[in-house]
Amino acid sequence: MRVNCEGCAGCCIDWRPVAPETLDHERRGRRDPLDDTYNLVPLTRDEVKTFLDEGLADAMTPRLFRADGRTNSVTVDGYDLAAIDGGPVFYVGLRKPPKPVGPFGLDPTWLDTCIFLDPETLRCRIHGSELYPATCGDYPGQNLTLDRETECERVERSYGGERLLDDDPPEKLRGFALGPQALGAKLFVYPDPEELTGVVDRLADGETAAADRALFVGAAVGSRPGTTAVDGEKAERGRKRALEANSWAGAVIEAWTRRAGRPGDDAEVRADRSELEERRGAPPTEEW
Numbered sequence: 289m290r291v292n293c294e295g296c297a298g299c300c301i302d303w304r305p306v307a308p309e310t311l312d313h314e315r316r317g318r319r320d321p322l323d324d325t326y327n328l329v330p331l332t333r334d335e336v337k338t339f340l341d342e343g344l345a346d347a348m349t350p351r352l353f354r355a356d357g358r359t360n361s362v363t364v365d366g367y368d369l370a371a372i373d374g375g376p377v378f379y380v381g382l383r384k385p386p387k388p389v390g391p392f393g394l395d396p397t398w399l400d401t402c403i404f405l406d407p408e409t410l411r412c413r414i415h416g417s418e419l420y421p422a423t424c425g426d427y428p429g430q431n432l433t434l435d436r437e438t439e440c441e442r443v444e445r446s447y448g449g450e451r452l453l454d455d456d457p458p459e460k461l462r463g464f465a466l467g468p469q470a471l472g473a474k475l476f477v478y479p480d481p482e483e484l485t486g487v488v489d490r491l492a493d494g495e496t497a498a499a500d501r502a503l504f505v506g507a508a509v510g511s512r513p514g515t516t517a518v519d520g521e522k523a524e525r526g527r528k529r530a531l532e533a534n535s536w537a538g539a540v541i542e543a544w545t546r547r548a549g550r551p552g553d554d555a556e557v558r559a560d561r562s563e564l565e566e567r568r569g570a571p572p573t574e575e576w
């Protein structure tokens with residue numbers, strides 16, 4: 289597997305507003321996500337814990353799934369959610385605030401973008417650090433292994449150029465977890481659906497509060513790998529710590545959200561896009 293990522297970041301940006309075709313690979317009728325985020329990066333339990341320990345819980349957000357009629361479900365706020373043993377299943381991923389980015393040679397455009405992507409250089413701020421998610425490190429290896437289309441190919445089709453230079457699946461994948469192996473390790477079960485009254489509505493509207501997101505961070509770190517069980521004390525400690533997070537990531541999300549136009553709108557050409565984030569504490573990026 290070899291990819292040409294310079295000037296792309298297609299897998300880090302929600303580029304649907306500037307795509308000539310409909311991009312719906314995440315929403316094809318089986319356990320559709322409740323939220324509208326594009327390419328949410330699912331974190332492992334250990335990664336959620338590392339972000340929490342680093343004070344970056346405010347960079348994370350949960351994803352619930354709509355029930356497909358064939359799976360177990362539980363209804364909260366009028367939504368039928370995919371569930372196991374009566375608890376809604378969820379991932380924890382990275383937040384995507386609007387940022388002024390110019391992927392594929394475009395002029396700066398307001399597009400929802402991973403909090404860790406430098407909007408100017410289109411490089412990942414946590415690449416090579418202990419925070420770098422295994423799913424990002426693998427990408428697009430999991431798709432190649434499962435013989436599924438990659439974001440690189442979608443970008444090539446829409447904007448030309450060569451992105452996927454070698455499509456041989458890698459021999460090793462760090463973040464691959466399917467079926468029961470994923471339970472409590474990457475796919476979690478929220479133990480008490482009643483606690484999610486109101487939260488699910490806000491999640492569906494893309495308007496979660498810090499307290500909502502902290503509930504899921506707590507439940508993820510309290511989860512026992514390989515099971516649906518959640519240690520209530522660990523979860524509560526995790527929730528409280530998540531709620532205390534006050535990181536550069538939260539400050540950057542606030543700063544860009546305040547300035548943002550609508551998704552797909554032209555953004556002002558400004559020379560300080562990296563600095564705006566780094567002044568708030570974002571780590572600088574490395575050269576390609």
Ligand code: SF4
Binds near residue numbers: 294297428452
């Ligand atoms: S879509 Fe492919 S080429 Fe583009 S940044 Fe992601 S991995 Fe790299």
Ligand code: SF4
Binds near residue numbers: 404415420421
């Ligand atoms: S963590 Fe880095 S590589 Fe992963 S989606 Fe965010 S910016 Fe992209």
